[in-house]
Amino acid sequence: MPNWLGATARQRREAIEGYLFTGPVLLGLVFFALFPVVASLYTSLNRWDLIQPMEFVGLKNYVDLFDDDTYKLTVRNTLYFSAGIIPLGIVGALCLALLVDRQRRGVNLFRTLYFMPVVTSVVAVGLVWAWLLDTDFGLVNTLLGQVGIAGPKWLTSVEWAMPSVILITAWHGVGYNMVIFLAGLQGIPDHLYEAAQIDGANAWQRFASVTFPLLTPTTFFIAVMSVISSFQAFGLIYIVTMGGPANATNVLVFYLWQNAFTFQGKMGYASAMAWVLGLAILALTLAQMALAKRWVFYE
Amino acid sequence: MHQGITRKQALRLIGLGTAGALAAACAPAPTPTPVSPPKPAAPTPAPAPPTAAPAKAAEPPKPAAAAPTVAPTPTAAPKPAAPTPTAVAKPAAKEPVEIEATLWLDQTTETVFWDVTNGFTKNYQPLIKVKWSMTGAQYNEKLRTRIAAGTPPDIIWDGPGPRLINNVRAGVYVNLDSYIKADKEFKLSDFPESGMKFYIADGKVTCIPFGWCTGVLYSNKKVFDEAKVDMPTNSLTWDQYVEMAKALTKRDSTGKVLTYGVLANGSYWPYLGIQLGAPGVFHDHGVWQKPAYDHPANIEGLQLLQDLVYKHKVAPDPGALKTQPWMAMFTGGRLAMNQNNIYTTNEWLKQKMDFFMTFEPMLKKRSSGYWTSGPAISVKSKYQDQAWEFTKFVTMGEGTRQFSRAGWCMAGVTKYFGDFLTDEVKKRGGQAAIDAVAWPDNYIPHTGPLGEKIASEVNPIIDLVMLNQKTPADAMKEAQAKAVKVIAAGG
Numbered sequence: 001m002p003n004w005l006g007a008t009a010r011q012r013r014e015a016i017e018g019y020l021f022t023g024p025v026l027l028g029l030v031f032f033a034l035f036p037v038v039a040s041l042y043t044s045l046n047r048w049d050l051i052q053p054m055e056f057v058g059l060k061n062y063v064d065l066f067d068d069d070t071y072k073l074t075v076r077n078t079l080y081f082s083a084g085i086i087p088l089g090i091v092g093a094l095c096l097a098l099l100v101d102r103q104r105r106g107v108n109l110f111r112t113l114y115f116m117p118v119v120t121s122v123v124a125v126g127l128v129w130a131w132l133l134d135t136d137f138g139l140v141n142t143l144l145g146q147v148g149i150a151g152p153k154w155l156t157s158v159e160w161a162m163p164s165v166i167l168i169t170a171w172h173g174v175g176y177n178m179v180i181f182l183a184g185l186q187g188i189p190d191h192l193y194e195a196a197q198i199d200g201a202n203a204w205q206r207f208a209s210v211t212f213p214l215l216t217p218t219t220f221f222i223a224v225m226s227v228i229s230s231f232q233a234f235g236l237i238y239i240v241t242m243g244g245p246a247n248a249t250n251v252l253v254f255y256l257w258q259n260a261f262t263f264q265g266k267m268g269y270a271s272a273m274a275w276v277l278g279l280a281i282l283a284l285t286l287a288q289m290a291l292a293k294r295w296v297f298y299e
Numbered sequence: 300m301h302q303g304i305t306r307k308q309a310l311r312l313i314g315l316g317t318a319g320a321l322a323a324a325c326a327p328a329p330t331p332t333p334v335s336p337p338k339p340a341a342p343t344p345a346p347a348p349p350t351a352a353p354a355k356a357a358e359p360p361k362p363a364a365a366a367p368t369v370a371p372t373p374t375a376a377p378k379p380a381a382p383t384p385t386a387v388a389k390p391a392a393k394e395p396v397e398i399e400a401t402l403w404l405d406q407t408t409e410t411v412f413w414d415v416t417n418g419f420t421k422n423y424q425p426l427i428k429v430k431w432s433m434t435g436a437q438y439n440e441k442l443r444t445r446i447a448a449g450t451p452p453d454i455i456w457d458g459p460g461p462r463l464i465n466n467v468r469a470g471v472y473v474n475l476d477s478y479i480k481a482d483k484e485f486k487l488s489d490f491p492e493s494g495m496k497f498y499i500a501d502g503k504v505t506c507i508p509f510g511w512c513t514g515v516l517y518s519n520k521k522v523f524d525e526a527k528v529d530m531p532t533n534s535l536t537w538d539q540y541v542e543m544a545k546a547l548t549k550r551d552s553t554g555k556v557l558t559y560g561v562l563a564n565g566s567y568w569p570y571l572g573i574q575l576g577a578p579g580v581f582h583d584h585g586v587w588q589k590p591a592y593d594h595p596a597n598i599e600g601l602q603l604l605q606d607l608v609y610k611h612k613v614a615p616d617p618g619a620l621k622t623q624p625w626m627a628m629f630t631g632g633r634l635a636m637n638q639n640n641i642y643t644t645n646e647w648l649k650q651k652m653d654f655f656m657t658f659e660p661m662l663k664k665r666s667s668g669y670w671t672s673g674p675a676i677s678v679k680s681k682y683q684d685q686a687w688e689f690t691k692f693v694t695m696g697e698g699t700r701q702f703s704r705a706g707w708c709m710a711g712v713t714k715y716f717g718d719f720l721t722d723e724v725k726k727r728g729g730q731a732a733i734d735a736v737a738w739p740d741n742y743i744p745h746t747g748p749l750g751e752k753i754a755s756e757v758n759p760i761i762d763l764v765m766l767n768q769k770t771p772a773d774a775m776k777e778a779q780a781k782a783v784k785v786i787a788a789g790g
Contacts, residue, residue: 049443049465049469050444050446051446051447051465052468067788069756069781070755070756130621130622131622135618135619135621136555136556136618136619136623137623155621156616156618156621156766157618158763158768244759245617245759245762246759246760246763246766246768258755261437261440262755263751263752263755265443
């Protein structure tokens with residue numbers, strides 16, 4: 001029987017059940033996502049070391065960012081890191097996905113091998129790579145030495161540290177993008193390739209005219225996610241270089257963490273950095289979405 | 300047969316689970332649980348606690364004077380200090396309690412700390428059990444989080460530097476002055492004043508050192524024997540030190556270094572600067588002076604370090620130390636000498652290595668580091684009196700003597716300095732550590748609330764010097780400008 005809201009008892013019961021099912025998630029979202037976001041905005045307007053009471057300073061923390069040389073350096077380093085990791089991550093993953101797309105003997109083994117770094121702890125990855133790239137005793141320089149090349153100081157010179165971190169990060173994450181590309185590749189209907197082949201298209205033409213255009217939605221997704229994650233790089237840098245040498249690999253989130261926890265708690269300043277970073281990522285994502293109309297093709 | 304659960308049952312379970320979780324989350328924080336009464340102490344008589352003459356109330360020394368040769372510059376006025384709660388001395392424990400002490404070491408390796416606390420409970424205070432929470436890495440972060448949550452440990456290990464000053468100003472630590480005045484066993488004058496002054500923050504004693512570390516030169520005797528080089532003496536000059544390092548540095552046929560003569564720790568330059576006549580970098584405990592990074596002696600000190608690596612090629616560059624901890628290099632015979640504070644004696648003894656201690660190589664004047672750390676008591680502690688008993692034990696009682704005999708430091712109070720000279724340490728030249736007390740200096744370059752910020756700006760510049768990508772003169776000029784800017788901005 002309908003009640004005054006027009007819902008039957010069954011509909012009401014189902015609605016209550018629905019809220020109960022989603023309740024825990026909603027509570028989690030409010031307490032562990034929404035509340036911290038709002039709290040960090042408020043914190044960014046204060047001077048706060050976590051211990052003493054907050055002191056309201058208005059927009060001072062935001063203004064100070066413009067006068068902080070280390071912050072400017074970390075912005076440049078972050079852009080450098082992103083410029084390296086995004087193309088490398090996308091192109092590398094696409095190549096790997098193309099390699100393991102076709103069902104050949106042993107292909108599943110290679111898919112697994114390529115994906116394994118993704119499920120390996122970032123700490124283990126960082127420590128192993130630090131040893132591999134050791135200047136004097138690392139495997140990489142030892143092998144280079146055997147062919148007469150004096151290997152560089154991969155992680156301890158200002159010039160090589162960031163490229164090394166980019167390579168390690170790419171190695172660690174490329175498998176994830178590969179799986180997404182693989183899903184995209186396998187969603188391309190075979191009849192399009194057959195039609196292209198009948199038209200006389202060679203392998204490159206089939207890739208350029210069929211595969212790549214139909215992969216653009218996947219590429220777009222990966223590009224957006226790569227931009228976001230590259231701006232949030234932290235784990236490997238913490239393990240491998242600690243932002244050094246001489247701040248050569250100090251990126252935005254690492255500097256943010258230093259301010260929040262190691263400089264006697266500049267929590268307000270760190271929150272301001274987080275908000276600027278968040279807004280920058282939002283702006284970049286919106287820009288990517290706007291540009292997507294020009295190059296992303298949906299079937 | 301019906302399998303699984305119905306939607307209604309699932310909802311009930313979820314509802315119960317959520318209610319349970321909320322109830323648990325909202326429950327008050329657990330209070331420290333009294334431990335069971337310990338077993339009676341062993342029948343052997345406990346060592347007598349150190350006796351003291353009837354206490355003349357010890358006045359805390361005045362804050363350290365400013366460095367003499369640097370002119371003050373206008374700086375942001377320090378914020379008024381938060382009132383530090385003053386504790387009232389009360390009778391010792393009447394019922395069993397467990398108190399928690401925290402510090403930054405690795406609790407799986409530092410067994411002497413557990414031996415000390417066990418000895419405290421067994422032989423001195425059977426009703427007080429002390430549990431260590433050793434954090435290993437990220438001590439600052441973990442500690443600050445616990446303080447912010449309102450559940451700090453009862454005893455917090457600290458020492459001269461930004462954290463001590465910040466925590467004193469935030470009212471985190473008990474002002475120990477009233478304890479010191481009321482306790483007849485404890486005399487502040489038993490502690491060396493030249494070191495204690497580094498512990499006075501804003502005129503208050505809130506932290507007491509568990510011992511003292513001077514700086515010495517450690518030599519690996521096996522490496523010297525193999526290279527047929529005479530061991531260094533207390534009259535070693537810097538030039539002799541460099542020549543010795545050259546003789547000790549061994550290379551293979553390709554030129555790869557197998558054994559380095561010395562260690563050129565990039566953070567060591569203020570030590571050398573002082574020995575060359577610099578006034579230090581800062582020593583202020585909150586009142587900032589003009590920084591002295593670009594003092595000629597500091598530039599020269601940094602140059603000496605850079606030369607060890609790139610001119611004389613007798614010390615590993617920072618890259619070589621990335622995956623090879625220098626301590627392992629020293630114990631493993633890949634490093635012949637290193638200058639360090641004497642706390643490392645404990646490590647060399649544990650490794651059973653054949654080492655020798657002498658004065659650090661002489662520059663223009665003798666100078667020695669004089670640093671350590673110690674317990675502070677949290678104002679949130681419910682067991683401040685018991686924490687004070689432990690504080691006394693590890694700073695002027697049997698605890699500090701145990702640390703000293705284990706090679707961690709010289710004891711907190713002067714009269715027990717000789718405890719450091721166990722037979723094992725004495726025959727290895729340990730007297731040098733005690734003699735070095737004669738010329739104490741402040742080697743802590745980044746004290747004060749702005750210290751960490753300045754360090755974060757300056758250290759990358761020093762890194763560039765140690766990577767041979769900047770000259771010491773340019774680096775120090777830049778460091779000076781950065782420090783001035785940070786101070787002017789108030790952090």
